[in-house]
Amino acid sequence: MPADHTLTIREPRRGAPNRGAWPRLSNRPGGWHVAGLLLPVAFLALIETLVRIHVVPEHLVPAPSSIVESLWNLGGARLGRHIGASSLRVLAGFSLGAALALLLGAAMGLSRRLDALLDPSFQALRAIPSLAWVPVLLLWMGIDESPKITLVAIGAFFPVHLSVVAGIRGVDRKLVELGEVNRLSRRALFTRVLLPASLPQIFTGLRTGLSLAWMFMVAAELIAATRGLGYLLSDGRETGRPDIVFGSILLLALLGKLSDSMLKTIEAHVLSWRDTRSDSTPRVSRAAP
Structure with missing residues (x-):
């Protein structure tokens, strides 16, 4: 009589450790998110302590409390004008550069001829440093808002353009063939297959x-601006105020994080249809002893 090879999975005894299970903390990412928010606070508290006990020279790295006090002394209206000017420049430049990158990237992703024509030029322009654009834009556009917004748009254009082209080119061929079998038009194939798969x-x-x-906004404001966080950073450097310099850097980091979180929230809403490993919660597995 043949042996029965059926595997019987036993429930682990109460109180016994389950070796095949995921760590319990991995099922609750909320604690890690809180820890991620507390980590920079703990770092700033460490810097505060090191400065106060004279381990770190205050003229090189000011205490976070001194930085906050200096920003407070600038006044809410003045500080708000600097933050508002920089934010508007980033918003305008990013919108312009991203919109142009989406259009050209989609066209180059769909047309290999257009890609072969434009890609060498774009790759050469992408290698130009941000500061190299500043004198050219000042020469062409003057010192008003136009060169600053244009420089920000240049910085936003190339990574978005590359991602669009790579995203469309990287769509699974089987999905495209499935759309062609169902006789989708070119427009429907793009909107229903290529675009969702590359999002x-x-x-x-x-x-x-x-x-x-x-980053490009700071490069523009360092040279030709009378308002903005880049100007505030440059002014702090020229007047020997490291508290203002570090305060500007902290504000830039905070604004960058807030804007990225907003875009990440939009991404989660638009791509809510995905069923990927990062979107799922690890389940506790039951293994045979």
């Missing part, structure tokens, strides 16, 4: 482009 990579490019938009 995750496009959003990654948008978030990268947004971070570069903040």
Whole structure:
């Protein structure tokens, strides 16, 4: 009589450790999110302590409390004008650069001829540093808002453009063939197959482009501005105020994080249809002893 090879899974005894299970903390990511928010606070508290006990020189790294006090002394209206000016420049430049990148990236992703024509030029322009654009834009556009917004748009354009082209080119061929079998038009094939399949990579490019938009904004304001966080940073450097310099950097980090979180929330809403590993909660597995 043949042996019965049926595997019987036994329930673990109460109180006994389940070796095949995921760690309990991994099922509750909320605690890790709280820890992630507390980590920079703990770092600032450490810097405060090191400065107060004279381990770190205050003229090189001011205490966070001194930075907050200096920003407070600037006045809410003045500080708000600097933050508002920089935020509006990033918003305008990122919107312009991302919109143009989405259009050209989609066209180049769908047309290999257009990609072969434009890609060498775009790759060469992408290698130009941000500061190299500043004198050219000042020469062409003057010193008003136009060169600043244009520089921010340049910074946002290239990562979004690359993500759109790579996202469309990386769509599974079987999905395209399925759309062709169902006799979808070119427009329907793009809107119902290519675009949804490439959206995750496009959003990654948008978030990268947004971070570069903040960086390019600082480069523009360091040279030709009378208002903005980049100007505030440059003014603190020229007047020997490290508290203002570090305060500007902290504000830039905070604004960059807030804008990225907003874009990440939009991404989660638009891509709510996904069923990926990162969207699922690990389940506790039951293993045979």
